[in-house]
Amino acid sequence: MNIGEASKATGISVKMLRYYEEIGLVRPALRAYSGYRVYSDKNIETLRFVRRARDLGFQVKQIAALLDLWQNGSRASADVKSLATAHVQELEQRRRELDEMIATLEHLAHHCHGDHRPDCPILQSLGAEETAPQKSTRKKAPRPTFAVA
Amino acid sequence: MNIGEASKATGISVKMLRYYEEIGLVRPALRAYSGYRVYSDKNIETLRFVRRARDLGFQVKQIAALLDLWQNGSRASADVKSLATAHVQELEQRRRELDEMIATLEHLAHHCHGDHRPDCPILQSLGAEETAPQKSTRKKAPRPTFAVA
DNA sequence: CTGCACCCTCCTATCGTGGGAGGGTCAAGT
């Protein structure tokens, strides 16, 4: 199996297949006489594991750890689980941040009439003197002047 | 105001202040005789705008567009709104992806006993032959062999 | 006048991904 076929079989781009090998995430593929990389079914299986882990948002270092555990018959499932739950917490943290951004933006967009007039609460909020948006700390509309970079 | 004070005043690191200038997001700061950058209150105001936009997850290019609109008195609020809502949709897309990852991982982790034994559904799912996790397409436990990279 | 905090530029790295140049290999069709 050449690298192009391996790419189709795994869903990993040719570029990334070479990259994963280069950084040592997977062992270097065997080479044909021509210098072409040759992939076995086992290689493909490993690479699919890698792709699935990536699809779940794991970083390369974490995938390396998962691969180790996967290939180590004497692993403890607790190790895998702690890796996974730590990752879940990171993802949840990111989701919380996204949620906050979305909530703020939706609030602002909702209050923006969105017509031809220049008046816009979105820009007003971004340009406001105080950091906190929609806080009671806000004095009565401290209109910022139009600044120059 | 020197760059260090500007950094404290805006919450943008010194490194990033220089970077934003370099890439043309903000106009180059004036220079003192010594070569030190000098920031005016207006500069600070602009930079705070930038930081708030960044806090809302806007990319630098989008922030440039927002700055343009902010500084352009004849803008239409519709332009700002469409920029904001497009951004919201992107954030929501990312959140959906996160949600999916989290759901899958939590499901898997929940089914992993997490003890000293090696048996672990997380690894089994990552190593499964079929792409789709927990699908009815799954034949009865096609246990993958332990692959070699 | 010395020392320390600060500033300057320039270079490097991160992380995962893609693009391209310049060149070799393979298989199929003429």
Added chain:
DNA sequence: ACTTGACCCTCCCACGATAGGAGGGTGCAG
């Protein structure tokens, strides 16, 4: 056999946003 087109190789560059450091100048306070 020869050509052609699809593939493969390595090596380098780019991104986006951020941080770190080296090597050197500036400014102020003791």
